[in-house]
Amino acid sequence: MLGGQKSGKSGLAARRAEASGRPVVVVAPAVVRDEEFAARVERHRADRPAHWRTLETFDLAAAVADAGAGTFVLVDALDTWLAETLESSGVFVGDDVPDPARRVRAEDGVVAALRAFTGAVAALDVDVLVIAGQPGLGVHAGGPGARLYVDVHGRAVQSLSAAADEALLVVGGRVVRLEPDVPPGVSASGTSPSSGPVAAPPAGDLATPADAATPEGSSSLGGFAPPGEPTIAVRPETGQSAAGASVDPPLREHGDTQVPAGMVDLAVNVQPGPPSWLADRLAAAVRDLAAYPDDRAARAAAAARHGRPAEECLVVDGAAEAFWLLARVLRPRLAACVHPSFTEPEAALRAAGLPGVRVLRDAEQGWRLDPSSVPEAADLVVLGRPDNPTGVLDPAETVAALVRPGRIVVVDEAFAEFLDDADGVAGRRDLPGVLAVRSLTKLWGLAGLRVGYVVGPPDLVGRLAAERRPWSVNSLALTAIEALTSPVAEDERRARATAVAGLRAELIAGLRAVGGLEVWDAHANFVLVRSGRPGLRDRLLEHGLAARRADTFPGLDDRAVRVAVRDRATNQRLIAALRTIEERGSA
Template identity: 50%
Template sequence: MRLPRVVIAAAASGQGKTTVAVGVMAALTRAGHVVAGAKVGPDFIDPGYHELATGRPGRNLDPWLQGESRILPLLAHGAATPDPADLTVVEGVMGLFDGRLGTDGWASTAHVATLTRSPVVVVIDISSASRTVAATVHGLRTFDPDVRVAGVILNKAGSTRHADEVRRSVEQLGVPVLGVLPRDAGVSAPSRHLGLVPAAERPEAAAALDRLAEQTAELIDLDAIVEIASAAPDLDTLPWSPVTLPDRARMPSRRVAVAGGRAFTFRYAETEEQLRALGLEPVVFDPALDTALPAGTAGIYLGGGFPEVHAGALSTNRRLLADVRDAVLSGVPTVAECAGLLYLCEAVDGHGLVGAVPARAAMHPRLTLRYVTATAPEDTLLAPAGAEVRGHEFHRTRTTPGHGERAAWRLHGSAADGSPEGWSLDPAGTGSPTVHASYLHTHWAGHPELGLRFAEAVHASPHERSVDPGAPGVRSVVDARSTNESGTGGNAPAATNHPGSGNAHDPGEDLLEHHGDLETDPHLVDLAVNVRLAAPPPWLANRLREHIGDLAAYPDVRGATRALARRHGVGEDTVLPTSGAAEAFVLLARMTDARRPVVVHPQFTEPEAALRRAGVVPERVVLDAADGFRLEPGRVPDDADLVVIGNPTNPTGVLHPRSVLESLRRPGRLLVVDEAFMDTITGERDSLISPDMDGVLVLRSLTKTWGLAGLRAGYAVGSPAVVGALARQQPHWSVSSLAASVMEATSTPAAVAEAEAATRETDLWRNHLVAGLRALGLSPIASQTSFVLVTVGAGVRERMRERGYALRRGDTFPGLGPEWVRIAVRDPQTIDGMLRELATVLTTQERIA
């Protein structure tokens, strides 16, 4: 058969092959080609980007999991399904010749390229070499005569001169250079503990892909790649076909609930194709959103993903947890691979989940990544006793205990010789196991007997979930308002009596001193605190670790001052590093001798609290919700000599135009603008930091964007006279060495660009939150930052705590009442879980009313 194809490989991991491969797929697709994508190896994440780029299912080619004899048929199947493709682009794995350890490159990119007789284009990071790149290409080209290197793409070129030097040396070998990507051209997905973040979890992925496709079309010779693919020799093979049941025609189709959504993104495309061929109807449900299994569920398939990342949203969906637990314990045949195993556990990192598997799971410092052979120790749901399969493990969690009395597998190889793994359970006492829960991933195209055995169990099972399909689903949060509130999911977090959880004020409570962290709890999903990251990014955490050795010396903030001044284009004498913005408020209160101070509310309560502690009682200008909390400059008294305002304002999220704030400048007045959240605004376009700071003092915080609330890092920018007066109030060494290091690190162009990219992601996530709130009939304030203010009604916040979500109470801000809440912008999965519960709470409130 004719099958144009090309393999995108690399000299080593981290060279840019995923970016290039996905970019080529996207650019060719946008140029009108029908492109099929495939990935060498077991990885689930890259095929998700392939699917986004091509509009076709992403495929995997792995001789270990599937067997050498199935690689060509699976390649042909991917090229023909759902319709014939013009060409196939195969992304490699690791370095070109890197495969399973101890096997001389088994399952490597070169192995698959040889099996499929595919030409190879190699991506090479040239950032730290020039002519040596040619030596590398020469070695890759000649190491194995059966591997044909047909072209090279140079990545991370430092300059045109640098690229030209490398190009000349490579082309002297007779190998064409098909493109050069500059060092700053890469558009890549963010990473976390298991590699790239799946495309399904990134609402901005499609937009990023468009940019990548444009760059690829501009910088890489797509016609040359098509020509190389078209020159691949014809193949003697037939496309793969899934196995079927012998008496399939006489069997009615039965539904299998397949976990999906952002928390369960890992499953091979052939798995669902195999299920359909076996007379089963896969119906995808989202464990974070849907409140019951699909109607008619007779089997459950829980694949891989990141439940540990989304455990908060999953644990609060108590109705679904109860339904899944009831189904599993009643004997509905259930397969749970890796993430599915975690979901069935009693808890993950303290978040209660289904509880059908008698174990608890937690993150572990070591990554488990390995190919293994497994045997069934006895008859299980998937295999008869003694059956042998090949699989892989890829996780950074551990369960306690590590396996059940009746294990799902015994593992062999990679220091796992004979060790039991997973759980094979018969919770309903049927006499045969109905639950197979394991960390091991298998490929059902490589082991069709596994799918066949599962299908036979589903067809033979008397169980079928008889649930009204219109009642439980929360595909749309609008529909959720009409659902019945049923089921509690016994492992979900209980309500707490944490400070801030009550509706009424403590008579002795100073609301100006209240902070959102009083409203959080380890068992609640935190939407009350506006810190973007759960921890500093790895590069910043590494820098902090490196500087721990400097702690014996007293802090020196001169480097931080210089870095901050350069970052904003102002003089060093206009910058004062502080221990967070909170210290700056205290310094201001100590410094001021204002006769008529004014604080514009609603906003951070800390400035007024600091002034009052210093014996200064300011007047309040309270903005009106009916006007969208917009500032009318005329409302500020002309003779006010100290005016404090937030921009963007906390908790409203309103961004006041720079021109409006500039109109507040007066001779003899100090205008203090709290810009703690200005780095969440694209381009920081309305910041008042400028070379002319006369009469203006801007306060900044680095803790929100960089996940540093526990470190306290901020700064003030003002005229030299005002900054000098603040400095005279500051204790010696109030800014720690580590905080000063953070100020330097986050002021670099690369860090500023990273923060800017984060603002674009925040914009997308905020839009998702606002759309969801509006779909519930609510009217959120038009925020432009990392939180949204909305009125939901008195008592709703407390009800949301009972359902596992901490929202920031509004009545601690002057001008707001108990019907207001502030919701931090989080990832869409977390937001959707919150909207699911909010919909139910609002529905209940309406019924009571």
């Protein structure tokens, strides 16, 4: 985190540290030489929460080891460490440098110490945030020694930035995210559309893409999310389109792009197309396309389905539009995205330039969310129910436990249509600040039509409605929403959900009979499967089966895949393929 003096970087860094939920250890490398500086140091110490621990040391690598695994280490600040390190080498800021060889030794010593520091970070489950000035933005240095300091400071910052998940510049208390340099023709994820993965830079100068997913259990330098998980980007408004280069590409990848020609589609979790009666009704509505869309009947029907008045409902151009609208309108101070889960909410928050943190579900707990794992500072929380891709269904009490004054809880209920009781959290008017996002595309086979709606408190729904473009939902989608949320569609919805549940139970039982696999209960039309070895999706492709990648979901890697519940014959083919894969792997 870079910034000039009094830019607000220390306060922002402190808020990130506190929001991490981890024990915070402050590394303060400073030598007190005058009363004013002593008072300054004491003010900083007094401003820190009492439960934070402080290490006053210049050995950054040893400080990380001393802090220990599971901590958040806040280095405050690089500048004092650098000045003292140079002076201990006989190089004094502002004075002439008497010996060029001493200059080289001093600079090489700084780089070596920083490499030891980043190596210590990589060896532990620890999050680290380094606060640094940016003297190159100020007045030009006056003497050879001062110029040396600026030069070495620049090299030190570049060395740390190359190892970090993200680099931030703070100006006037506002944050700008600094993007890595990406060669022409290469995506931000480090791949070329035509040539595949790009060769890594030399060791020691590795420029990791700022938002690239890191393996489970790895460490992060600069992040404030759980181990191995980069934070949601902090980014200013740039005027770029929401789908521009500011969004981490893996977050925008979905199952519809993962089915090669000729493969059996297990990646897209949408049931076969709409029933004939709905297709007929849509065909009839084509005759009225000369009129502008009027969403009043659709809003009233969707709201009444959950016992709400129309002003508590907003129809949307598919659930995904809702998440981008929420990010743009609500603009939280700190968002918490529960993962593994649908990645569009985080992508939307990143594109809007909003700070946030990832909260990871625990596979050992059946992926159930522990409400206490969400930072108290989060004023926006996003979770799925049922969750995609884990399939877990958190109790409504879990959502209720997240409710706080001043906090908005967004529940992605895109797969609630597959539940016995599809009312879901959308029907809970007693939960203040809770917005439920619904989709009608999955169970009814309408992904191409984009049909969804949001329900919640009228003040929040009104804010969303006031900021959206006019006529954003087309007439055919409105016809479908009105038809599918009416009471007459409920019997067929329940029958479709029951049929999926039966096939899902058979699939899960068959998968659990295959040795070497982890399989979790699910409440939608997909199942999460994990092998003990990486590359599970690629091995399924060898059998003509295209499963949904799991390594684009934060908290998962390529040992896992999400598979859609299909007909009995297709499910049996999947089980047989996985049995062959696991038997070969254990041979």
